[in-house]
Amino acid sequence: MTARPAERDTLSRSQQRRRDDIVEAALKIFDRDGFEGARIDDVAAEAGIAKGTVYLYFENKEALFEGVVRDVVKPAVDAVERTAENEHMSASERLEAQVTLIGERLGKGSMKILLRLMIAEGPRHDNLRDFYFREVVEPGMAAIRKSLADGEASGEFRPGTADIHPQVLAGAPMMGAIWRILFQELAPLDIDSLLDDHLRTVLAGLRDRS
Amino acid sequence: MTARPAERDTLSRSQQRRRDDIVEAALKIFDRDGFEGARIDDVAAEAGIAKGTVYLYFENKEALFEGVVRDVVKPAVDAVERTAENEHMSASERLEAQVTLIGERLGKGSMKILLRLMIAEGPRHDNLRDFYFREVVEPGMAAIRKSLADGEASGEFRPGTADIHPQVLAGAPMMGAIWRILFQELAPLDIDSLLDDHLRTVLAGLRDRS
Amino acid sequence: MTARPAERDTLSRSQQRRRDDIVEAALKIFDRDGFEGARIDDVAAEAGIAKGTVYLYFENKEALFEGVVRDVVKPAVDAVERTAENEHMSASERLEAQVTLIGERLGKGSMKILLRLMIAEGPRHDNLRDFYFREVVEPGMAAIRKSLADGEASGEFRPGTADIHPQVLAGAPMMGAIWRILFQELAPLDIDSLLDDHLRTVLAGLRDRS
């Protein structure tokens, strides 16, 4: 009886494609204009559909925002976790892989946009912020923490390493992401090179026993 | 027709005080609601004045935002620079002071709010972003860069240190600030302790010659 | 391309049944939400069909409203007229039967709904209002007028009775209907008892020659 597609449990192939189009368009518009500044009209135009159609797939602007956040987060989750489980790597190698992954994810594409959206809008959208924390940040920190603990246990890192804040490792990738968001045109930053410096310094520091 | 205060070159003492009240109120409202979401009505109410009065001091919402950014940036500038010139400190001590200062500034008060506003709105306000970069970020990075170079020159740090991205040092304070903005309620982070871990690790890494 | 059912002269049995379902559903929704407030979606859902199907049977919302009015009016017409022709009743008995019938019709079921719809929407739908007047009101008034005239002719009522406005007789049933529409929950009114009072008083008044 005329349920919106959005209210059904499942969407047909073509409906799913359309939903994805809308989310993709919304991500772009939200990035350009922010949540408040974004006009549903623009999202629809970007997606090549009529304004009303957006409302067939999302209850309202807030739900659209939520859809964007969830869709961007989804594929990010497993990637981080998979890295943590590479058993045949040394702790250093794993940390390097993890920091590099975070740097790459955060520094470009939709995760960069999401990061900015979360910083800008997160405090006004508690449930989305919580979701982002739970699904992205917490697992990431946990993965790093495990590598640190493993490195201490194996003697690769100095004693006490397990208790170091994982944010120390994630700091440079975060800095790189923010830099790209704000200053890339003004003062280009080579993220790979930044992460290189960061990893070389920090890993040396973790091995140091003086 | 008297000119608006905003159009005069100088403001009387009481006008300056009123202007500051408006900026202070606007900072709070922009932080709470974002640029688009902020209502001039709310700013005026927060400042205890009538809505029209805001327009006596600022041409429009955009100019008010600019006023906020400039006023917050102003006192921040010198502080960083002063630190860089403390000649009787070792490079390590100076870096420690600098990183700690950045962490404190960025992690609380109006600079934390400004950071968030810049990330959220910067890409839509190029001149403000440029201003922020020129007045805050560049000097900060330069100060760190100088400490790194001095440390290498004095033999305190390993060769090549001067070429390390200063963002490596600033990463942890930035991470701490973002964390506080987003997750402080969810998962409290002790910034001092984070910076401790960061500095111990990084400084050890910079001294390491292995 | 087969013609829509609505454009054919005749409907199959099952089509007629479906049309009736739609009209019945629409009556309910129009009653609940008014003409402007009614959503075709809701009518369709109430009828257990898809929204588009409504448009197979009715050109547009206006036509659906017209269908509702006509369908409700249809069975009402003959009833009133039949009463007027009961030759073996006294004038009083006939008036009593007529007033009671009007009271029952108007005070409940679809005629009550129709009355409200006509008051609410009639002035904006002249042709429907005219139709209602011609098919329902006029015959009703005529029937009463005839009873009054017959009663005067037979000496049952005082001279001049034939010239009395039939609305005098219909007033109480109308009042009862309006009361039920608006205040039944607030201050229940027993229509039978109201009509009793009304008839006793008015008939006595008509017989009075003082």
Added chain:
Amino acid sequence: MTARPAERDTLSRSQQRRRDDIVEAALKIFDRDGFEGARIDDVAAEAGIAKGTVYLYFENKEALFEGVVRDVVKPAVDAVERTAENEHMSASERLEAQVTLIGERLGKGSMKILLRLMIAEGPRHDNLRDFYFREVVEPGMAAIRKSLADGEASGEFRPGTADIHPQVLAGAPMMGAIWRILFQELAPLDIDSLLDDHLRTVLAGLRDRS
């Protein structure tokens, strides 16, 4: 601090006049288009102001409707009550005055519009319907009831008159009002003449002891 006039306790003379203009305009537009059909734009145009100004005086469309109802009801209240207290009239005279007053009020001007609005929208606006009942209908019925009782007590009317539904008396004025709303153009009705017939018949009936 920029409170809407509507949110203040008191309105200045000119504000009160403007508020009244809006209500007057709204009454006209609501009458023409119904509550749902009325456009705030049209109300504003009718009142000769900008659309936004309406919202300075009324929170929303619903509040505007409420304002209309309350403003129309206000002056109506006392009139009915005053009639009930005319001690030097006979019960018949008082009933006549009351029925005539109801007929005049209900049959034209803003009370006629209000009646129609209440029938159309009342069931969807419980509090307004209750207000209308409490302020207008109940006092009116009570006044009639008192006249009936007084008339029985004084012997002017037959025993049992006090128990007659007052709606019997109010029926004809109501019928006249509905008629004017719906059919005045189609079949003009002289309300005075209707009420004459009604009163002559009913009062005779009330005096009758046969």
Added chain:
DNA sequence: GATGAATGAGGGTTCATTCAT
């Protein structure tokens, strides 16, 4: 015939900005 996704005009409401007092 029946369906329901898609359309887009329309309307309620908000709020930056203006200006008479």
Added chain:
DNA sequence: GATGAATGAACCCTCATTCAT
């Protein structure tokens, strides 16, 4: 200078109507 009522453009969302399947 200060005020806050007035303005009207803008934007979210709804829903009558269409039409491809």
